[in-house]
Amino acid sequence: MAFKSFFPLLTVGIFLLGACSAEQQPNTKERPETKEDVLAEQKPPEGKTVYDANCAGCHDAGVAGAPKPGDKDVWQARLAQGLDVIVKKSIEGFEGKSGVMPPRGGNAVLSDKEVSNAVTFMIDTPQIK
Ligand code: HEC
Numbered sequence: 001m002a003f004k005s006f007f008p009l010l011t012v013g014i015f016l017l018g019a020c021s022a023e024q025q026p027n028t029k030e031r032p033e034t035k036e037d038v039l040a041e042q043k044p045p046e047g048k049t050v051y052d053a054n055c056a057g058c059h060d061a062g063v064a065g066a067p068k069p070g071d072k073d074v075w076q077a078r079l080a081q082g083l084d085v086i087v088k089k090s091i092e093g094f095e096g097k098s099g100v101m102p103p104r105g106g107n108a109v110l111s112d113k114e115v116s117n118a119v120t121f122m123i124d125t126p127q128i129k
Pocket of ligand 1: 096
């Protein structure tokens with residue numbers, strides 16, 4: 001009995017859902033896909049790619065005390081301030097106890113997401129060096 005009274009509602013619901021998506025379909029196809037659309041849909045480069053191109057110069061060798069990727073103890077200590085703080089400082093740049101970390105590693109065209117990916121890579125990567 002409970003099912004009987006619920007069933008018509010469900011049918012109407014499904015019908016409405018179908019009507020909605022049918023309405024939205026033509027909109028997405030109205031304008032042709034531009035190169036910019038395609039680029040915007042792509043994921044930002046993986047952390048390692050960003051790191052190798054923009055951060056390795058200082059961080060691989062630990063220039064001015066730059067923490068090396070995968071250096072567990074060093075990162076553990078830095079992580080105490082919170083990952084979001086670390087990412088924010090990497091985006092805005094900061095002067096620490098040992099040296100200066102330039103905003104976005106000195107590459108202003110990097111997006112927040114790309115910097116964040118590079119930071120995650122540095123912290124997650126196993127120590128290879
Ligand atoms: C010119 C050299 C240089 C480059 C290039 C550079 N860094 Fe740094 N970075 C540093 C130094 C030096 C420190 C340590 C500063 C301190 O704590 O005294 C640092 C610290 C950091 C930290 C630790 C932040 C914290 O709060 O403890 C992160 C994360 C970081 N860098 C990420 C990056 C990323 C990501 C890139 C590339 C997009 C990058 N760095 C490029 C020099 C550099």
